[in-house]
């Protein structure tokens with residue numbers, strides 16, 4: 721039990737909070753608190769995308785180092801509980817994920833669900849909110865929030881053509897300039913709300929950025945491009961000047977309500 725107390729639901733990478741930008745990585749890690757073991761799964765399942773976003777931790781660390789922006793990384797695998805879902809989302813604690821049955825999540829009692837919310841999900845969620853507030857305070861402006869994710873090259877037998885996808889709901893301030901900057905490199909296939917639609921009620925960007933009217937962007941990079949340190953560094957180095965340029969735009973640091981395609985805020 722002593723080791724359990726050391727498990728941290730999040731990690732903060734310190735940076736220049738007065739710079740106005742912060743990075744959030746919901747699925748960066750696949751760590752599990754000792755008492756949950758591997759949730760009844762073969763260890764190899766933790767090498768798959770179902771446990772975490774492959775490559776995102778390396779990209780986030782490098783991006784934070786180059787831009788000087790602080791970052792918050794979720795400390796636990798999304799198989800324990802998914803921090804990028806609303807508390808009432810049916811996929812918050814998955815019992816089946818991409819063909820794998822997660823026996824440690826079935827059955828799921830109300831008590832156990834509450835435990836995971838109280839001990840892991842909410843402390844991470846609070847850490848995101850606290851970092852955002854402290855960046856706002858240190859910079860004296862509304863913060864710009866960058867959310868890092870990665871996606872599998874193939875889903876249900878279909879290859880995905882995009883190198884990266886920019887996901888957003890209704891606030892165009894950061895997504896459109898970033899799509900434009902990435903597309904300017906003619907060799908990249910850039911998804912606009914692909915491979916997923918960025919309008920997801922209750923997700924991290926909804927809870928923290930959209931409800932507050934803070935400019936934000938969610939970046940998805942294809943996992944095979946960032947699965948090595950060299951690939952991750954290349955993508956961080958590509959994104960850093962683009963994000964720095966967006967962070968310098970005056971409209972980025974004004975709180976403004978754009979609403980949500982998912983319904984009233």
Ligand SMILES: [Zn+2]
Pocket residue numbers: 746747773868869870
């Ligand atoms: Zn993700």
